[in-house]
Amino acid sequence: MGLRDLNIQPEYRTNMCDIAKEFLVPVLSEAVTYDRAVGFFSSSALAEVAKGIGRIAQRGGRIRLIASPNLSDEDIKAIESGYERREQIRKRLLNGLADIDLLNIADKNRLNMLADLIASGLLDIRIAFAEGKKGYGIYHEKVAIVTDGAGDKVAFSGSMNESATAMRENVETVDVFRSWDDPECRVRMKDAAFEAIWENREVGVISYDFPEVKDEIVKRYRTSKPDYNEDLIDTEEKGAGDGKPRTEEHYPEIPSAYTLRGYQDEAIKEWKSRDYRGIYDMATGTGKTVTALASIVELSKWLGNELAVVIVCPYQHLVDQWVEDIELFNIRPIIGYSTSPQPDWEKRLDRAIRNQKYGVSGSKFLCFVCTNGTYATSRVQRLLDKIRKPKLLVVDEAHNFGAEYIRSLLRKDFEYRLALSATIERYGDAEGTEALFNYFGERCIEYTLEEAIYGRGDEPPCLTPYRYHPVVVYLEDDELEEYASLSAEIAKAMKVGRDGKRRLTEHGKKLALKRARLVAAARQKIVLLKHEIEPYVDDNYMLVYCGATKVEIDAGDVQGVDEYELRQIDLVTRLLGDVLNMKVRQFTSRENSAEREEIKEMFSNAALQALIAIKCLDEGVNIPMIKTAFILASTTNPREYVQRRGRLLRKDKLGRKQRAEIYDFITLPRDPAEAAVLPDEDTRGEKRLVYNELVRAKEFASLAENRALVMQTLDDIEEGFFGMAGIDAYQTEEVE
Numbered sequence: 001m002g003l004r005d006l007n008i009q010p011e012y013r014t015n016m017c018d019i020a021k022e023f024l025v026p027v028l029s030e031a032v033t034y035d036r037a038v039g040f041f042s043s044s045a046l047a048e049v050a051k052g053i054g055r056i057a058q059r060g061g062r063i064r065l066i067a068s069p070n071l072s073d074e075d076i077k078a079i080e081s082g083y084e085r086r087e088q089i090r091k092r093l094l095n096g097l098a099d100i101d102l103l104n105i106a107d108k109n110r111l112n113m114l115a116d117l118i119a120s121g122l123l124d125i126r127i128a129f130a131e132g133k134k135g136y137g138i139y140h141e142k143v144a145i146v147t148d149g150a151g152d153k154v155a156f157s158g159s160m161n162e163s164a165t166a167m168r169e170n171v172e173t174v175d176v177f178r179s180w181d182d183p184e185c186r187v188r189m190k191d192a193a194f195e196a197i198w199e200n201r202e203v204g205v206i207s208y209d210f211p212e213v214k215d216e217i218v219k220r221y222r223t224s225k226p227d228y229n230e231d232l233i234d235t236e237e238k239g240a241g242d243g244k245p246r247t248e249e250h251y252p253e254i255p256s257a258y259t260l261r262g263y264q265d266e267a268i269k270e271w272k273s274r275d276y277r278g279i280y281d282m283a284t285g286t287g288k289t290v291t292a293l294a295s296i297v298e299l300s301k302w303l304g305n306e307l308a309v310v311i312v313c314p315y316q317h318l319v320d321q322w323v324e325d326i327e328l329f330n331i332r333p334i335i336g337y338s339t340s341p342q343p344d345w346e347k348r349l350d351r352a353i354r355n356q357k358y359g360v361s362g363s364k365f366l367c368f369v370c371t372n373g374t375y376a377t378s379r380v381q382r383l384l385d386k387i388r389k390p391k392l393l394v395v396d397e398a399h400n401f402g403a404e405y406i407r408s409l410l411r412k413d414f415e416y417r418l419a420l421s422a423t424i425e426r427y428g429d430a431e432g433t434e435a436l437f438n439y440f441g442e443r444c445i446e447y448t449l450e451e452a453i454y455g456r457g458d459e460p461p462c463l464t465p466y467r468y469h470p471v472v473v474y475l476e477d478d479e480l481e482e483y484a485s486l487s488a489e490i491a492k493a494m495k496v497g498r499d500g501k502r503r504l505t506e507h508g509k510k511l512a513l514k515r516a517r518l519v520a521a522a523r524q525k526i527v528l529l530k531h532e533i534e535p536y537v538d539d540n541y542m543l544v545y546c547g548a549t550k551v552e553i554d555a556g557d558v559q560g561v562d563e564y565e566l567r568q569i570d571l572v573t574r575l576l577g578d579v580l581n582m583k584v585r586q587f588t589s590r591e592n593s594a595e596r597e598e599i600k601e602m603f604s605n606a607a608l609q610a611l612i613a614i615k616c617l618d619e620g621v622n623i624p625m626i627k628t629a630f631i632l633a634s635t636t637n638p639r640e641y642v643q644r645r646g647r648l649l650r651k652d653k654l655g656r657k658q659r660a661e662i663y664d665f666i667t668l669p670r671d672p673a674e675a676a677v678l679p680d681e682d683t684r685g686e687k688r689l690v691y692n693e694l695v696r697a698k699e700f701a702s703l704a705e706n707r708a709l710v711m712q713t714l715d716d717i718e719e720g721f722f723g724m725a726g727i728d729a730y731q732t733e734e735v736e
Helices: 019-028 043-049 054-058 073-080 085-095 105-119 164-168 186-198 211-221 262-273 288-302 316-328 345-357 378-385 398-402 430-440 449-454 477-492 506-520 524-536 568-579 593-604 638-648 672-677 680-702 707-725
Strands: 011-013 031-040 062-068 123-132 135-138 142-148 153-158 173-178 205-209 236-238 245-247 277-282 307-313 334-336 365-371 391-395 416-421 443-447 466-474 494-496 502-504 542-545 550-553 564-567 584-587 610-613 628-631 660-668
Touching: 011 019, 019 031, 019 173, 031 043, 031 054, 031 186, 043 062, 043 105, 054 062, 054 105, 062 186, 085 123, 085 211, 105 123, 105 211, 123 186, 123 211, 142 186, 153 186, 173 186, 186 205, 262 277, 262 288, 262 443, 277 288, 277 430, 288 307, 288 316, 288 391, 288 416, 307 316, 316 365, 334 345, 345 365, 345 378, 398 416, 398 430, 416 430, 449 638, 466 524, 466 680, 466 707, 477 506, 477 680, 502 506, 524 542, 524 568, 524 628, 524 660, 564 568, 568 584, 568 610, 584 593, 638 660, 638 680, 660 680, 672 707, 680 707
Parallel strands: 031 062, 062 123, 277 416, 277 443, 307 365, 307 391, 334 365, 391 416, 466 660, 542 610, 542 628, 584 610, 628 660
Antiparallel strands: 011 173, 031 142, 123 135, 123 205, 142 153, 153 173, 236 245, 494 502, 550 564
16 A cells, blocks of 8 residues: 555545544555644644554654744743743743643543654654744644555645644645645645745745754653554544544545555455455455455445454454554454454354343444464364354465364354455465365456466556576585485385375375475575675665574584584575675574564664564565565465565655566586487486476466577476476376
8 A cells, every 4th residue: 555545535624523533634645654743732733643644654764843932922022032942942842841641541541552653763853943033933834744665645735733622623735745746846845845944944934953952752652662553533522623522433444545456346346246256366465455355345235234253364463454554444444363352252243243142332343353373272163163153254464374273163144254365375285275165155356376476357466576696506415415315215105095196104294205305405505695796785675584403514514513404594694694794683583573673674774684583474564665586495385486576576656676686596407408318217306396496486487577688598407307398298196
C-alpha cells in the first residue's frame, strides 16, 4: 500500500465526516515522514497530533512539528523592552503544558506516546514566530506534508488546528493536495516552505530548538511504553458537529481511504458466489491480507455482523502483522499466542464467545487471531466448541494446514472458509493438497508471480523486476567422493510400500540429510561469495542467505586449532565482517523479536550493509529494502524457493529499489564439459543433484530481465549432463 492507493479527497469538512478517522489516520498509516505546523503550542494540541502517529514510529519514520508560542501582548512588550527573548518564550511554552493529573485518560495516552517518540529521537519540535519591521507576531500557518515509502507526498492545510475544539466541535475545512496530481506544484511549495522554516532560513520567520521544553514533555508525560498499534482516536466523544455522544461499534468496515484493486474485487465476488468458501492463491506482495479483510467485511454485512472470525497464521510475527491491518478495518481482535500483548487473551475469548451467545449489546461480532500452535491446543478447541453463531475460518500460509498433524483440526462446523497462500500445492504431498481443496474449495483467484512482477491486465506491477545471476560451484574432489559414497548407500536404503512406491528407510533419510548438507556446505561457495560480493563492499541493502549446516575449514583459518567446524553463517559473518570490513548482523532464530526489529530498523536506515540469515525468507519476514541477495543454500521444494524469490522482490517504502539482483549458488558435482565425455554410469548418481539445481535455476531465470543470457549458461550445463534430450527426458526415481 501507499498514498496513491488511498481514496484521498481534495477537501474534508468536519460537519460531513470524521477527519481524523477517515483521512488523517489512513494517510499516516502509509507515512514514513510527517511534517506538521500545528499553530499554537499547547498540551491539547500535542495530544491531538498523536492520533495515528504510532504507525510511523513502527517503521522508524520521522515526525517534525513546528508550533508557535501563544504570546500575550504583555509577552511581546516584555521582549521588545529588552527581556531575554528565548527565556520569555520558554516560560510561555512551559505554561502551555498542562499538569498530567488534569488530563483525561485519552490525552494521557496520547501525550505518553508523543513523549516516548521524543525520547526515542523519532519526533522533533521547533518553535517559530514571526519577526518583522513592526515587531513580533505569531506564526500561525496550519499545514502538513506526509511522505510515503515511494516518495509520494500529500499536503493538507486549512483551519483544522490541532486542538480539541477545532478537530471535534467547530465546522472546519481541510484542503488536500497530492504530489502525483498537482499541476500547480502546491505540494512542492508547501514542502519547501516547511523546510525553510525548520532550517531557520525563511524570511520573516524565526525558529528555535528548545531541548529543555522537549525534556519537560518527556519528564511530565512519559509514563509507560506505548502501544504503537493504537491509533488513539476517541471511542466516545462528540460527533462530527452534531453535539451528540458517539459510541463506536466495532463492526468490520473497509477504511474509506482504501480502494480495492480490480482483481481483489473479482476474488471477493468469486468467493461470495461459492457460498463464502475458497482459496486466494496470490503471489507475495499482491495484497492477500487486505483482500481477506475486505472479504470478512462482505460476509459480516451479509450476516448482519453476527459472525465469529478465527484467523490463523503460522508464526507470531505474522499475527502481529495481521493485527496492524485488522485494526484499520475497525476490528478489535483478540490476540492469541504465548507472548501475546493481551496476556488474558483466553479470558477475553471466553467472555466474547459468551457475550455473543447471549446477545450482549455490541457483541455480535468477534475476531480471534492466533498462531497455528495456539489454534491446535485443546484449550482453544474447547473454546471454539462454545461458539453458537456463524463462524469463518481464515488460514494464512494455508499450505501448512495440509500437514497430517494439523489438518484434522479443519473443523466441519466452520460454515465459511478462506485459505490464503502464494503456493497452495504441497510439494510431494498430493494427499495433503487434496485435503486442502476438499475443505476450502476451489481457487477464487490465481495471481501468479509473473503477473505480480510485470502487471496483470491494466493493473500495475506489485513487485520489482529482477536480474538473475547463477554462480556455478563445483564440489571438490573429496566432497565429490563422499557424495558418490552417500548416493550409493542411499540407493540401498530403500523399501517398497504397500502402494508400490519406493520409500527411504529411517537410515536412508539420515543419509539423504547428510548428503544435502554436504551440498549446502560446499567449500567453494565461500570462495566464490568473496569474489561476487567484493564489488558491493560499499553498497547497502544486501542479504546473504545461508544453510543451517557446518563447514570444515583448515587449521590455518582458525588460530590454535587443528580442525574446526563452523556453521556456514558464522563463516560468512567472519568473511564479510572481519575480512571485508562490512557492517553486518546475523538474522536467525537466535535473535528474539525485539532484536529482530532493531536489526531490521538498522538495516532500513543503512546502519547495516548486509543481513546474514537462515530461513528468514521462509517465515514471512518482510524486509523490502533488500536489493541484492546471495543465496548460498536452496531447497528442492518449489513452494519454498518461489516464496523466497517473491519476498526478495517486494517494493521498498522509499521507492529506491528499481530492481533486485539475485545471485544463486548452483552446486554441480563436476564441470559439464567433463561430464559430457564420461560414460553414463560414471555420472548416473550425480544427475539427481544436477536435475534439482537446474529445475530451480530455470524457474528463477524464467521471469528474470536477463533470461536469454542466463539460459545460455543453463543450457550448457543441461547438455553436458543430460545430452541433447535434456532434463525433460530424465526420470528421477519416485522416492518418499
